[in-house]
Amino acid sequence: MVRRNDQRRSELLDAAIEVLAQEGARGLTFRAVDKEAGVPAGTASNYFANRDQLLTQSGSRVYERLVPDEATVAAQEPIAPSSEKFHGLMTDLIGRLTSFRSGYLALLELRLESTRRPELRAVLTERVRADIAYNVAHHEQSGLPGDATSVKLLILALNWLIVEQLTLPEVFDEEERRHLVSEAVRRIVGE
Structure with missing residues (x-):
């Protein structure tokens, strides 16, 4: 063997x-x-x-590689919850995800492939649902502004911003991406 x-x-x-x-x-x-x-x-x-x-x-x-270590999570805990802190957390998240470019692109490929493979779709669905539930629960416990729907809307909006950054990086420059993150947080959270 x-x-x-x-x-x-x-x-x-x-x-x-x-x-x-x-x-x-x-x-x-x-x-x-x-x-x-x-x-x-x-x-x-x-x-x-x-x-x-x-x-x-x-x-x-x-997903194993995308999970932040305990030190990163601890550093992200808001001392005083605010929309500015929330913006910073979202900016850090995008930075962490885009720094693992091949992983995010592989996930996009796997999502497309999951439309043809039920077992893969089941694994990805379970994992994404768990991630969303974790993010909503963590957000609610942190005291940051916004509710569960705000978190879900930000996940959807920022995921596409990441896709743009990784696949067509010239669409938005770095300054415009920062502005879009800030505006997404401000408009969705409402502060």
Whole structure:
């Protein structure tokens, strides 16, 4: 039996994320993952039973990598809840998401692929719902302005701003993106 270790599995999934971002879902093959990871041919197929499993676990891995560490979360806790603090948190969030460009692009590819793969759709739906519920609960506990609907509207608006920044970065310059984040927070939260 082939010895499988968690570190190698993570490395292969990280390679799959890069392949998804560079080549799209159709380019995600075991051979492409092996090449990206710099491992012998056939390694990925020892860790993943089939391409569907590779796609599904790649989606989970992106989310693992997007979760901020405890220090980042603690630094974001508002001392005095305000719309300015809220704006800062949203700006930091966009920065964190766009700094993992390949992960976000891989998620877009996985979302498109999920329209054809029910198992992948189920995994992504569960994860996105959990993230939204966490963000709403965290927001309500923080005392920041706005309600659950405000949080959901900001998620929707800022996700598309991130897509623009990663796919067509010349549409808005950095100053305009900051202004749009500020206005989204101000108009949606109402302060």
